[in-house]
Amino acid sequence: KHSLSPTQIYTMKNNRFAPVLALAVFAASFIFFTGCQVDPVQIGQLGVGKQIADDRGPVIPTPACECLNSRYASEALSAEETAALLFAREEAKMARDISLLLSERWGTQIFRNLYAAEQSNFEMLGCLTDKYRLHDPAFATPGVFSNEILQSMYNNLAGQGLNSHSDALRVSALVQEFGLYDLTNRGKQADNADIRVVFGSIMLDTRNNLRDISTVMNGAGISYVTSYINAGLYQSIVNSGHEVNPGVCPGN
Numbered sequence: 001k002h003s004l005s006p007t008q009i010y011t012m013k014n015n016r017f018a019p020v021l022a023l024a025v026f027a028a029s030f031i032f033f034t035g036c037q038v039d040p041v042q043i044g045q046l047g048v049g050k051q052i053a054d055d056r057g058p059v060i061p062t063p064a065c066e067c068l069n070s071r072y073a074s075e076a077l078s079a080e081e082t083a084a085l086l087f088a089r090e091e092a093k094m095a096r097d098i099s100l101l102l103s104e105r106w107g108t109q110i111f112r113n114l115y116a117a118e119q120s121n122f123e124m125l126g127c128l129t130d131k132y133r134l135h136d137p138a139f140a141t142p143g144v145f146s147n148e149i150l151q152s153m154y155n156n157l158a159g160q161g162l163n164s165h166s167d168a169l170r171v172s173a174l175v176q177e178f179g180l181y182d183l184t185n186r187g188k189q190a191d192n193a194d195i196r197v198v199f200g201s202i203m204l205d206t207r208n209n210l211r212d213i214s215t216v217m218n219g220a221g222i223s224y225v226t227s228y229i230n231a232g233l234y235q236s237i238v239n240s241g242h243e244v245n246p247g248v249c250p251g252n
Helices: 006-013 018-032 048-056 062-071 079-106 109-131 148-161 165-187 193-220 231-238
Strands: none
Touching (some): 062 109, 079 148, 079 165, 079 193, 109 165, 109 193, 148 165, 165 193
16 A cells, blocks of 8 residues: 655645646555556456446537537636646546446446446546647547556556455545545646536546445445545545535536
8 A cells, every 4th residue: 555645745735746746656656566467458358347338328418518618718728727637538537447447347336336427527528628629648448548657557556456346446446536636736727617617526526436435345344545635534525425516517
């Protein structure tokens, strides 16, 4: 288990380069990572997750993209906003692909639900990359990423999640933690209303995902130690009720 120290967490929360530092710490921890790695081609070969992927169809309906285009102005993107949006797109893909792989391996409902949630987030971020005519960094092939750090995270975390159902749940919680931490920091650098509302919607869903994972872990007596958010924040999230997501365009 590789957790950030209180000093590292404090420094990251108060440093404008927090997302970069967080990724650097995570990447460095892989040098000592003991879990196995997973070959990207493994995803989709067990059948269950592939069935989900093939049969679901588009998760975000076209009106959601239309709403983001019509209700929110297309303001110029800063370099920080562009980087945040592109990273978030691939980060959502990583979370989705891990959930797909774990649903194939373990066949339990929690991973199917996580897959559906992350697919929705991935599609919604795709609406924004299309809106701003950005080159989409997300490869179509599951388990393959443009960002080298996300590729390393996928290989290592997916590999660990294949070890046992308990490890799979811990990996899923860590992925949600990482997403929440990263979007919280990158969201501070965004002032475009459409990016802020999409990031806010994803973070709300992520908190709900953590609640669901925690419920399953608690029911199975599985221990968990946070890595990216402090323990107090984690407990305040998982011990509170589910939040209702109004969506990116309330009233539609």
